[in-house]
Amino acid sequence: MEYAVETISLTKIFSDWWGRNKVCAVDDLNFKVQTNEVFGLLGPNGSGKTTTLKMLLGLLHPTKGKALCLGGDATDPKINTRIGFLPEESYLYRYLTAAETLDFYGRLFKLPTKVRKMRTDALLDMVGLKAVASRQVGAFSKGMARRIGLAQALINDPDLLILDEPTTGLDPIGTRQIKDLIIELAKRGKTILLCSHLLADVEDVCDRIAILYGGKIQAEGHVRDLLQRTDKTEITTGHLTHNALSKIEQIMDGEHAEYAVTSPMDKLETFFISIVEKARQQALPTSGAESKTQISDFLTAQAAEKARPAAILDKLVSTSVSSQPSGPAASPQTEQVHPVKTSKDMPADDLLRKLTEDAQPETVSSDREEPVQAQEDEQQAAGDNILDRLTGPSQPKEKQQQKDENGGDSSNA
Amino acid sequence: MRKIWAVAVNTIKQALRMKIAAVFTVLLLILLPVMGFKMTGDGTLKGRLQTFVSYGLSLTSFLLCLFTIIASIYTLANDLSRRQIYTVLTKPIRRYQLILGKLLGIILLDTILLALFGGIIYAIAVNMPNFIKADEEQLTQVRNEFYTARASLKPAEQDVSADVEREFEKLKKNRQLPNGLEKNLGALRGYKGELRRRIELSKRAAPVGTELLWQFQNVKPQDPNQPLFVRFKYDVAVNPPDLAIYSRWLIGDDRQIRYGTGIKTPIYSIDRKDLIRTFYEIEVPADAVADDGYLVVAFLNVPLNDTVVIFPPEDGLELLYKADTFTANFVRAVILIGLRLIFLAALGLLAATFLSFAVAILLSLSVFLIANTSGFILESFEYVSENISGFYNYIFKSLIELMPQFDKFSASAFLVPGRLLSWSLLAKLALSTVCVKTVLLVLLAMFIFSRREVAKATV
Numbered sequence: 001m002e003y004a005v006e007t008i009s010l011t012k013i014f015s016d017w018w019g020r021n022k023v024c025a026v027d028d029l030n031f032k033v034q035t036n037e038v039f040g041l042l043g044p045n046g047s048g049k050t051t052t053l054k055m056l057l058g059l060l061h062p063t064k065g066k067a068l069c070l071g072g073d074a075t076d077p078k079i080n081t082r083i084g085f086l087p088e089e090s091y092l093y094r095y096l097t098a099a100e101t102l103d104f105y106g107r108l109f110k111l112p113t114k115v116r117k118m119r120t121d122a123l124l125d126m127v128g129l130k131a132v133a134s135r136q137v138g139a140f141s142k143g144m145a146r147r148i149g150l151a152q153a154l155i156n157d158p159d160l161l162i163l164d165e166p167t168t169g170l171d172p173i174g175t176r177q178i179k180d181l182i183i184e185l186a187k188r189g190k191t192i193l194l195c196s197h198l199l200a201d202v203e204d205v206c207d208r209i210a211i212l213y214g215g216k217i218q219a220e221g222h223v224r225d226l227l228q229r230t231d232k233t234e235i236t237t238g239h240l241t242h243n244a245l246s247k248i249e250q251i252m253d254g255e256h257a258e259y260a261v262t263s264p265m266d267k268l269e270t271f272f273i274s275i276v277e278k279a280r281q282q283a284l285p286t287s288g289a290e291s292k293t294q295i296s297d298f299l300t301a302q303a304a305e306k307a308r309p310a311a312i313l314d315k316l317v318s319t320s321v322s323s324q325p326s327g328p329a330a331s332p333q334t335e336q337v338h339p340v341k342t343s344k345d346m347p348a349d350d351l352l353r354k355l356t357e358d359a360q361p362e363t364v365s366s367d368r369e370e371p372v373q374a375q376e377d378e379q380q381a382a383g384d385n386i387l388d389r390l391t392g393p394s395q396p397k398e399k400q401q402q403k404d405e406n407g408g409d410s411s412n413a
Numbered sequence: 414m415r416k417i418w419a420v421a422v423n424t425i426k427q428a429l430r431m432k433i434a435a436v437f438t439v440l441l442l443i444l445l446p447v448m449g450f451k452m453t454g455d456g457t458l459k460g461r462l463q464t465f466v467s468y469g470l471s472l473t474s475f476l477l478c479l480f481t482i483i484a485s486i487y488t489l490a491n492d493l494s495r496r497q498i499y500t501v502l503t504k505p506i507r508r509y510q511l512i513l514g515k516l517l518g519i520i521l522l523d524t525i526l527l528a529l530f531g532g533i534i535y536a537i538a539v540n541m542p543n544f545i546k547a548d549e550e551q552l553t554q555v556r557n558e559f560y561t562a563r564a565s566l567k568p569a570e571q572d573v574s575a576d577v578e579r580e581f582e583k584l585k586k587n588r589q590l591p592n593g594l595e596k597n598l599g600a601l602r603g604y605k606g607e608l609r610r611r612i613e614l615s616k617r618a619a620p621v622g623t624e625l626l627w628q629f630q631n632v633k634p635q636d637p638n639q640p641l642f643v644r645f646k647y648d649v650a651v652n653p654p655d656l657a658i659y660s661r662w663l664i665g666d667d668r669q670i671r672y673g674t675g676i677k678t679p680i681y682s683i684d685r686k687d688l689i690r691t692f693y694e695i696e697v698p699a700d701a702v703a704d705d706g707y708l709v710v711a712f713l714n715v716p717l718n719d720t721v722v723i724f725p726p727e728d729g730l731e732l733l734y735k736a737d738t739f740t741a742n743f744v745r746a747v748i749l750i751g752l753r754l755i756f757l758a759a760l761g762l763l764a765a766t767f768l769s770f771a772v773a774i775l776l777s778l779s780v781f782l783i784a785n786t787s788g789f790i791l792e793s794f795e796y797v798s799e800n801i802s803g804f805y806n807y808i809f810k811s812l813i814e815l816m817p818q819f820d821k822f823s824a825s826a827f828l829v830p831g832r833l834l835s836w837s838l839l840a841k842l843a844l845s846t847v848c849v850k851t852v853l854l855v856l857l858a859m860f861i862f863s864r865r866e867v868a869k870a871t872v
C-alpha cells in the first residue's frame with residue numbers, strides 16, 4: 001500500500017556552524033497519511049511541525065530517517081507536480097502582481113497558456129482577490145498575501161496538499177472558506193496534510209490527527225475516536241411549539257434522562273459572516289480581499305476544463321466532477337455539512353426518531369451541534385481546572401448534566 | 414527549458430521593478446552625453462574622441478559590472494533570505510534549472526543594457542566630428558588613427574639564451590665572475606638573470622651612429638591604398654638637452670638592396686626629431702611592403718644625438734595597419750565587455766549559493782578588483798617572487814591565472830589606439846573566460862545549491 005505521506009524514523013537535529021548547540025526539532029517521527037485522508041499535525045509552538053513539513057518537501061535534509069511523499073522523493077519533479085504547498089507565511093515576490101504571481105507558478109508547472117489563464121482567473125476569484133489582481137503583492141495585507149499563497153498552492157490542482165497553518169492571518173470568512181475548501185478537496189479524492197495549533201480548525205476538517213510535542217508524537221488517531229463521547233446526545237431543531245417541547249420533556253422524563261433545554265446562541269463566526277455578507281450586498285467599498293463566501297467557482301472552473309476534450313486536467317482530477325453537488329455555490333456557507341460525522345453515528349437513534357416525529361418537520365441541521373461540541377472539548381483540553389474554577393460555580397443550572405463550562409455561549413440538549 | 418525561461422523572466426522583472434537596473438541606467442544616460450561634450454582631452458579631435466571612448470566605455474563597463482554583481486547576488490540571496498525559494502523549489506523545477514534561469518535573466522538584461530549604452534557611445538563617437546570644428550588635417554588623423562581597427566605586429570621576441578651562456582663563459586674565462594658565485598645556486602640564477610636582462614636591453618638599444626633593424630613577416634593590410642604606421646617610443650640613457658632625439662628611418666624591403674635584385678617596391682627614408690618617452694607614429698604608404706608580406710623597419714641613431722636610444726620592451730616599436738572597420742571593432746569590444754559580465758554573473762550566483770548577501774557582495778567585489786588589477790599584481794609579484802619558495806609561488810600564480818584578466822583585455826585598450834580586436838582573439842578570450850571559467854563557476858554553483866538545505870536559517 002502506498003501512502004500519500006510516510007515518514008520513517010524521521011529525525012532532525014539542528015546544530016550551529018561549529019556543530020554545537022544542538023536542537024532536536026524532530027525526534028524519530030513515524031506517521032503515515034493515507035490517500036484521500038485529511039491529516040492534521042498538531043502541536044504547540046516549536047514542536048517541530050514546520051520542520052517536519054520542510055523535510056517532507058526536501059527543503060531540509062533529515063539528520064536521520066526518511067520522508068516520502070506520494071511514494072517518492074518530493075524534490076523529484078514527477079512527484080512534486082502533484083504536490084501543493086502553502087508555507088507558514090506566504091513568501092511571495094513582492095514586486096509581482098497577484099495575477100503575475102500565479103502565472104509564474106503556473107509556468108513552473110509547464111501549464112499551457114490557456115489553462116494557466118483560466119486557473120489564475122478562477123483562483124483569484126476564489127480567494128476573492130480578482131479586483132486587486134493587478135496590484136503588487138508587496139502592497140497586500142497579511143491576509144491577502146495569505147490568500148495568494150493558498151491560490152499558489154492550488155495552481156496545479158495537486159493530489160497532495162500540504163498546508164502549514166493555513167488559517168493564520170485570515171479573517172473568519174477566509175478561515176471558513178479554507179475549511180470548506182479542504183473538505184471539498186477531500187471529497188474529490190485529494191490528500192491533505194495540514195499543521196496548525198488552532199484546534200477548532202483541525203477538528204472541523206481532519207479525519208486523523210497526530211499531536212506533536214518536542215518533535216515526538218504524543219497521540220495519534222481518528223478525530224472521531226479521540227473526541228467522541230458516547231454518553232451524550234445533542235439535538236438541534238428549528239423553533240418548537242410549546243406543545244412539542246412539553247412532549248419531548250415527557251419522553252425525556254420517561255427515559256429518566258437528565259437534560260437541559262435552551263435556545264442556542266449564534267456562533268460568533270456565523271454572526272460575523274452574516275454581517276459581512278450584508279455589507280457586501282450593500283456594495284460597501286473595500287480595498288481588501290473581497291471575501292467571497294463560495295469556493296465553488298474555482299472547482300467548477302476545473303470542471304469546465306475537464307469538460308473540454310483537450311484539457312490536461314483529465315489526468316489530474318481523479319473524482320468525477322459531475323457528481324459534485326453544486327451546493328456551496330447555491331447555499332450560504334453556514335449550512336455546509338461538516339465531515340465530522342458525530343451526529344449520524346449517535347447511539348440513541350430511536351430517541352431521535354421519536355423526537356422528529358413529534359416536532360414540526362423542520363430540517364435537522366447537523367452543523368449546529370457539532371461546533372458546540374468542538375468548543376466544549378477544546379476548552380476541556382485546554383486548562384480544565386482554571387475554567388472549572390472560574391465558570392463552574394457561577395452558572396448553576398437545573399438538570400445540569402454536563403460540565404457546563406461553555407453554558408453561556410451556546411447550549412442545547 | 415520553459416521553466417528556465419519563466420525564472421529568467423522573473424529575474425528580469427525583479428531587477429527592473431526593484432529599481433536596481435534603473436539606478437545604473439539613469440546614471441549612465443546622464444553621464445555619457447555629458448562626457449561626450451565636456452571631455453576635451455588634449456584639445457584635438459583625436460584626443461577628444463579617445464578620452465570620450467575611453468572614459469565612456471570604462472564607466473559603462475564598471476557600472477554594468479557592479480550592476481551584474483549586485484543583481485545576480487540579490488536575486489538568489491533575497492530569494493533565500495525572504496524564503497520565496499520555499500514556494501519555488503517545491504514546484505517541479507530542479508535546483509540547477511533555477512540557477513540557469515537566474516543566470517539567463519541577468520545575461521539577457523546585461524545584453525540589453527550593454528547594447529543600449531554601447532549604441533549611445535558609438536553614436537556619439539561617430540558623430541563627434543559633426544559637432545566639433547576640426548580642420549582637414551585633424552579629420553585625416555582621426556580617420557587613420559581612430560576610426561579604424563589596426564592590426565599590430567610586434568618584432569618577434571629574440572631568444573637570447575645562447576647569448577647569455579656565451580657571455581657567461583667569456584666572463585668565466587676572464588675570471589670576471591664574483592667570488593664563490595658558482596657554489597651558490599640562488600646567486601648564480603640571479604646573476605644570469607641580470608646578464609640576460611642586460612643582453613636583451615642591448616638588442617633594443619642603439620648607441621650613437623649605429624642602427625637597429627626589425628624584420629616583419631606576413632604584413633597584410635586590408636586595403637593597399639591605406640597607409641601603414643610605425644608606432645614607437647624612445648627611451649634614453651642620458652636625457653638630451655631639449656629632450657628630443659634626431660633620427661633617420663628606413664622602411665621597405667631591404668632584400669632589394671642586399672641581394673641587388675633591383676628596386677621593385679619603394680624604400681622610404683624619413684628624417685625626424687621627436688621627444689623622448691612619447692608615442693609617435695610614422696605614416697608609410699602600403700606599397701613599401703613586399704609582395705610576400707615582408708617589411709623591414711630600420712632606425713639610425715644619427716650623430717646629432719649624444720645618447721644611446723632605447724626602445725622599451727612591449728611597446729617600444731610596433732607596426733600598425735588597418736585590418737578592419739571601426740564599427741566591427743567597436744562591436745567586438747562591446748562583446749568583450751559582455752564576456753566580463755557573464756563571468757561576473759556566474760560569480761555572483763555562486764557566491765550567493767552559500768553566502769549571505771553582504772558577504773557575497775564583498776567576495777565578488779574582491780574578485781572583481783583582483784581581476785581588474787591582475788596585470789599589476791602579477792608584475793609586482795615577479796619582483797618579490799625570487800624570495801618566495803616555489804610552492805607558494807605556484808599556488809599564488811595559478812590563483813591569479815584563474816581569474817580573468819580584465820585590465821589586460823579591456824575594451825578601451827583596443828579602441829583608444831584604434832587597435833584591432835580580432836575575432837580570433839575574442840574567441841580565445843571567450844573560450845577562457847566563458848567556456849572554461851564561467852562554466853566552472855556555474856557548475857560549482859549548481860553543485861553547492863543542490864546540496865544545501867535551503868530552509869536553514871541564514872542569520
Ligand SMILES: Nc1ncnc2c1ncn2[C@@H]1O[C@H](COP(=O)(O)OP(=O)(O)OP(=O)(O)O)[C@@H](O)[C@H]1O
Nearest residue numbers: 014023025044045046047048049050051052869870
Ligand atoms: N533553521 C533552524 N535552525 C535551528 N533551529 C531551528 C531551525 N528551524 C527550526 N528550529 C528549531 O526547531 C524547533 C521546531 O521548530 P518548528 O518551526 O518546526 O516549530 P513549529 O512546530 O512549526 O512551531 P510553530 O507553531 O511556532 O510554527 C524549534 O525549537 C526551533 O527553534
Ligand SMILES: [Mg+2]
Nearest residue numbers: 049050051088
Ligand atoms: Mg510552524
